[in-house]
Amino acid sequence: MAGSGWDPNGIDTSITISGDEQTATRVGGNNDTFCVRGIAGRSRGRRYFEITPGAVGFNSYVGAGFMDNAASLGPHTLGSGTPIQGGWRAASGQFTYSYASGSGARADGPNEGIGVLGVLIDFDAKVCEIYKDGAVKFTEVMDIPDDTVLFPACGLYDNNTEATLNTVEPFQFPPQETFIAWDKPDSALASKVSGILQIEGAAAARILKAFTLERLTYTVDGNTIQESKPLGETVSDPVSGEYEIILRDGFPREVFVVAFDKYGEVFEPDALVEPGDRIHPTTPNGYVYECNGSGQLPSTEPAWPTDDTQGHSIGTASFLVKAFYRPMVHGPVTPVVTIVEPDDPNLASAKFWRIFITGTFSPQSTFSTSVARIRFKDAGGAEIATVDGTAIASSEHTSSANKAVVAFNDTGDAWVPSSGEALPQWIGYEFVSSKEVSEVVIESTNDSFYNDRHPTDFEIQYSEDGINWTTALEVIGESEWGSQEIRPYVI
Incomplete structure (x- = not known):
């Protein structure tokens, strides 16, 4: 974990901050919650950070979300104090919010246990998505004024709960949608490519990734290599086909955009499947099989159907036949680069x-x-x-x-x-x-x-x-x- 960390000034006296400012720990407690605010405030772009709770005890009660610099820190659940703040807890599946226009709670669910909590905030759309172990758990439309500066925030419930903040890459569960790390400067928002994706004349949802046209020198796992570098990715809109990829660090030169179909998982005997899962044969046949009725795959690999006009039973599950499209490459494309004036470091x-x-x-x-x-x-x-x-x-x-x-x-x-x-x-x-x-x-x-x-x-x-x-x-x-x-x- 790394990045700007938790703000030692943005805590209650019952919370301690580690020397590197990455981990906040509740010391003491009496069935109550106090909140912690991050150091770095942001107001532009689609930004992401992760909070990793401790491994045991009440750490499923750790809340992950956002607050402004004037929000109260407790004792209260993240999101239920003075505005502006909001947060989601895995223990309840509930999102609690407080804005100038009102406060309350949305959704409710079972205790989903301890996991990595990701927060993706789209400042332009004023939308916050909460992830747990890479899966979207809640989407909040934030009722905030334009240019509101928000900070990472968490709520710590009772003794020995802890939360470690990560605001820089690599992340454990990075979203597929376009984002930049929370700690990136605003200049990283300055370059993007966009377009419309269609398959046989119809809009479709596909994973799109942008790569450099030329070979660049960079470091991977401690080794210096020269290769085309991935610069960002997103998922096209299933209705309009529109997409936009924000290129890392404002990359200004030509790129290739590659669209990937979802290939799914290779057939495994007796595996359990749920609607939305995709399976492909051990020997490719040009098709993938999308589950639309849960069940169990057979003990031996079946003769795979290719009729895509009707559903098929495979084992005890039902599937739709989908043609698999190989990756499509578009480019070279010159990105649109916007000059972002840096904040004056001398101005408060x-x-x-x-x-x-x-x-x-x-x-x-x-x-x-x-x-x-x-x-x-x-x-x-x-x-x-x-x-x-x-x-x-x-x-x-x-x-x-x-x-x-x-x-x-x-x-x-x-x-x-x-x-x-x-x-x-x-x-x-x-x-x-x-x-x-x-x-x-x-x-x-x-x-x-x-x-x-x-x-x-x-x-x-x-x-x-x-x-x-x-x-x-x-x-x-x-x-x-x-x-x-x-x-x-x-x-």
């Missing part, structure tokens, strides 16, 4: 941003400070909307014209704290999801009553929980504010 991303004020030009005993307008800008210089979040402040005046919200929506004069509240004071904004802020703009009014109280000594700070704050920029000794003056502060 957080839900909470505030101006922490320690001094003004004209100190006052009442209404100690004031701010008329605050604007936030992203790395491209665009203003970040302040319409869906919440204005926050150390305190605010009772007048509607002087509430914290007027600094963000232009509906009043200016924010001032409660009368008699001495410095320091602060005003800020809680966004719905984390935002990268590159610049904060402060504006004054045309009223000297407020402008005399505008900040001259302050810090621009950010936080993910609204409790622990980090200073992004410190400003000391600003001059007196003029009428309707605009001052930008670049972080």
